[in-house]
Amino acid sequence: MSKNKVRLFICGDFCSTPSSSFISIASDLRSLIDSCNLKICNFEGPVKSDGRKLNKIPPNIQQHPDVPDFIENMGFNVISLANNHAFDYGDDGFLATQRAFRKAKVIGAGTFDEAYKVEITEVNGISIGILALTYASFGAWDLSTSKFGCAEMDHLRVNHLILETKSKVDYLFIYLHDGIEYIDIPLPEQRERYRDFVDYGADGVFVHHPHVPQGWEVYKGRPIFYSLGNFFFNSKNTPDYKTSKRYWYNGLAVVLEIREENNSLKFEVYNILNDRNRKISIDTSEKMLIHTTEICDLLKESKLYEPKVRQETDNLWKTKYMGGMVSSLVAVGLRTNFLGCLKSVVKALLSNNSKLVYSYIRNKNHRSNVIRLLREIQKYR
Structure with missing residues (x-):
């Protein structure tokens, strides 16, 4: 990799209740991941543990204990636990998950200071901050009820944190669990808040949680991806389960490239396919190219x-x-x-x-x- 640039691979939600031994990675996708310095995903649901099931709106999700090793072996080195399932099995489930990642940086959840800590990494002389957040869901940080929680996107600390961090790093990215599930567009209030992040100094906003892809736009020269969808998601006990939800098995991955010499930020978008809960690959089908064009066009014109x-x-x-x-x-x-x-x-x-x-x-x-x-x-x- 060139010494004067940094590449980031950013994708959406990952969950596998069955063993990851059922999953393979296409060679072109693996090569793409390997070409990047920082690789980021959302680990949605704790690993199986002795933790007690949380009293919340179901489902309560657990992942197979071998999944963290699988994700790290895939090359991911920044893992967000800021999501609505991180505490499905209480603090014990969360702590077991935190311990299960032995190499990757785990961000977005923990004590108050841990949850709201910006992960700052210097690569090839370029400093990059990543702030992981979630909506006000079960498990979002609450001083009165628990020692641990997830960083919440509308906490008063967040805007100050963006301002403070931006003065210390070259680039700051927001990695956010938010949105309405299973719809093709963000709501107006979401667009306002994500643009607000950019106004305060963020250099890009990357959202997951809707479980389907949504469009993206460039605001003040900075990308906002409204939903990356699923990278891989199977919360059932068998790899043979298949949902009928549209675009559940389709996601987006973004490769950001930062070049030091001209202070440029460029990105490429890849469609991702989960093929029958067995293989993750880059999707070059015309169907998905047309769909991603359509969901981006929806954001450009108010009449649509x-x-x-x-x-x-x-x-x-x-x-x-x-x-x-x-x-x-x-x-x-x-x-x-x-x-x-x-x-x-x-x-x-x-x-x-x-x-x-x-x-x-x-x-x-x-x-x-x-x-x-x-x-x-x-x-x-």
């Missing part, structure tokens, strides 16, 4: 993007929020104040007033207080 946002929002309300959120609130109400909850349900049926719930969710103080109360009632971590 805004109707798509409305469509996805309506669909999420019907399939996810309306039934799940309402039934959950009623269940909590019945447990804590049976008669009061019944009266509220009857009143809601008669009045058809949706203004109150909008007001409480929209108001940050009410929203925070409802979260605090629900956490205490449910004894969530």
Whole structure:
């Protein structure tokens, strides 16, 4: 590798509940990974251990104990644990996972200082910082409930940390677990926040969690990848399991190249294919080339993007929020104040007033207080 440049390989989520002995890596993909200095992935789900299952929205995921060695042997040397499954089996599961990586740097989770530590590496005279974050999920860092947690993207520390770190390094990248699962676009609020990272000094933002690829754009000369999708993800007990979810087996990998002599930052994007939970390879199919072009085009034109946002929002309300959120609130109400909850349900049926719930969710103080109360009632971590 040239002494005046640095190459980074950045991909999305990795999970394998079955043994990694079932998985092979295509030679061209392995060569691409080997050509890079820093190789980064998100390890989603702790290794199997004696840890107790966390009380959270399922599924609770565990990975086979041989997976960390497999990932390190593949060449990955920076591993993020900042995700919504890192603490699925409590602190013991997290600590077992942290110990399982013997060579790679593990980032994004731990004590408060560990979780919010920027991993700084100097390669060929170029200093690079990587900050791993997650959305406010189960396991996100909370001083009042645990010794350990994940770095949370909207914590007040984050913007200050970006400013402080950028003054010490040549390049700073945000590696983030966030977004809405299984949809082709980021929501407007996500785009605003990721651009905010760049405004504070980040040189690129790379997102995972939706489990499908989303588009990317260049903002103020810096790349924002809204979802890298899955690099490899099989959380079932058999390698023969196959999901019907669209684009579950398709992901993106980004190779960043930084050249010292002209202070340039360039990137190339590769489509990644998980072939039947057996082989990970570079996907050169016309189908995926067309799809990635389409999801990027959605971000460029408001006449395409805004109707798509409305469509996805309506669909999420019907399939996810309306039934799940309402039934959950009623269940909590019945447990804590049976008669009061019944009266509220009857009143809601008669009045058809949706203004109150909008007001409480929209108001940050009410929203925070409802979260605090629900956490205490449910004894969530």
